[in-house]
Amino acid sequence: MFARLVGESFIRNPRRKILTAAALIVGMAVATATLTVALDAGDRLAREFRSLGANLLVRLQSDTLPVEIGGVDYRPVDEGAYLQEADLGKLKMIFWRHNILGFTPFLDVPAVLDSTPSIETTLIGTWYEHDVPVPDGTQFRTGLKATHPSWKITGKWFADGAKECVVGADLAAQRPELIQIGKTIEIGSSTNSQVKTSLLVTGIVSTGGAEDHSVVVPLSVAQNLSNHPGRLRQLFVSALTKPADALSIRDPESLTPTEYDRWFCSPYISSISYQISQAIPGVDVRAIRRVADTEGRILSRISTLLWIVTLAALGAAALAVAATSATTVLERRAEVGVMKALGARNAIVSGIFLAEQLMLAVAGGAVGYVLGIALARALGKSVFGIPGSPRMILFPVVLGLAALVAILGSLFPLRRTAHFDPAAILRGE
């Protein structure tokens, strides 16, 4: 009897259900979309920050004091200690290897550009796109493309390992007749005038930094010119990290075993640098404070903001569903009057309404979830440029939410039906 009453109500008067169903669908679509975007946003924004460049710097502990002005190391090449290029693959073997988005080695060599008069400059040996062998047998492609996306190039980058180079914009402007894309320039070591090499200019780079006055070359060219094969001076690492909190700033030595595990298994900048220093013995890994601090603070601020905005949207969705549910109950006073006149108790009347609402909530929630995924894709695409990926975990969450707001919304008007006087209602008052 109960089931038939509920069923009949759907079949006989579907128009009445449209409003509640529509509200449920729209409300839950919005809930799904905002939750999907909010869950994705932290990761997306963290990636946005990686366009700032590296946030970790790796050097050898035994290295002498760098004499660096404006990003150019003025130490003689024979001085200080060098990292081994062969060690770099180990970076992709640490616990948080997937958070290492890229790394780029640097080897600066003071050099002389052959021309009249000759120009003193710096050769910056690095990678643009280089396949690094990882000890587990795979290859990891990394270089400037991953860690220094803000460097602007006219022309194209050098091919890895080729006798090619990219010249800084300011240096190129000094000798426009000599340095042109497609021409070959002669570069010599400034310490040993015998060592010379000719490089094809493939592009002009502008960075706003010291590179504008330098020549950027494949790492192997700089290694050969300075006679340091397989070596590099420093390594910039770009890692996806979690904003610092109370645990991350503590000294790992002072942590209890459980805290240590939690610290080790969180992608804090401190735990990632610790893991790198474990992977490559003898190195000094430090967070580039300027980048790491800014990133951490802004990200935690933004994620608070996002959750507030998401909660606001969820609240509005809940209110919309509750309001329509309330309306449908009041709309059907006459029906309630008939049921009561025929002897139905308040509990039965409420039960019928709640069962209807629940069925609507499940159906509306499911349709809303599907629409919400489409909405999330559009929203993710316009906000972050990448469509948000659907999350199955949200499906039960959204269904539960739909049921909760649909029932809460009808409870208040249902309480009022208890006071309905069937006689008055049936008279049409």
Added chain:
Amino acid sequence: MFGRLLLQLLRGSRGRLAVALIAIVSGAAVISALLNLDLDVGSKLTQEFRTLGANVVIAPRQPQGSAQRKTDVAAAPGAPGLMDENAVVEQLKTVKTAQIVASPYLYVIARAEKTPVVLAGTWLDEAQRLSPAWKIEGNRIDSRDDPGHALVGRDVARELHLKPGGGIALDYMGRTAKLAVAGIVDSGDAEDNQVFVNLRVAQKLSNLNRQIGLVQLNVGGGSKNVADAAAKLAAALPEYDVHLIRQVTATEGALLGRLQLMIFSMVALILVLSSLCVLATMAALAIERREDVGLMKALGGSISRVVGLFLAEVGVLGAVGGAIGCIAGMPLTRWMGHRVFEATISMRWEIIPLTIALMVAVALAGASPLRMLGKVKPAAIFRGE
């Protein structure tokens, strides 16, 4: 007559309208708070981006260093790679606003106990404001006229076994300077290898009076402000190279754009949901009021007049709800400001008319079911159909 009818209608279905009013008030409160936040998010985030350091650099056409790169070669004032301090500082003053932090730098490679170190002469008070991310162990230096103190980079301190309170002796071409170490700087960057002193000390040591090698600026207020300030400086100092540190401004701009887009889409969604609430209420009202409408029509009221009456009712609802929502939005704005930025967000008055207008529009959009009333036939209604 119109006014009296309106009042009666509003009073007649108080309960029903309350639901719509709640929807409008809460929608308006959230929207006014979000719009406020949206307008402020730019300036607040710019504050945070300060810690990234300089975003504009004034440098000579040729980099400093070629002359000073070897400790044994003295540079002459006016050599390439140097700028005239007076000329640059004079121009800096003309563009200087509260949003700009700027400091000149002169780099020389001096020796400390035979070890070559990079000595950076600067205005220490401004330099520390330019790099808020520095962790300084010991004391800061608060005056650019202090000739006796230095800040030492962490690697230099380790190499030379320096501690805050200790002393460092610097040597450049036979000229020497003895300084007390005020603090140790930890930046994670190239600054870890440098010794920071006030500009005058470095100029005296290197005998480069009134010469500087570089000016770093941090311009706040968003990427447009930065570009404007850089353009102004470039026009004022044509002999030097003024350039933006692109990665900082680009990231800031991109992040801000995404965030604002995000807030706007949420505002739009909330507006849709609010109008849905109104729609639900109005649909119920329309059915409930069929008899009223029948009576009005029977007494000779035209359809447009009847519908106009109901729309006016909804409009009043939207305006009142919007106004109450704005008032409720004020503490919400303040709370959000504290939660998100740990700062007070000032209420902007231009938001209030905007929110009210939006809410009236939303209410009217939600009132579309009222058009059904136009089809009501008085005779049928009174027969009780």
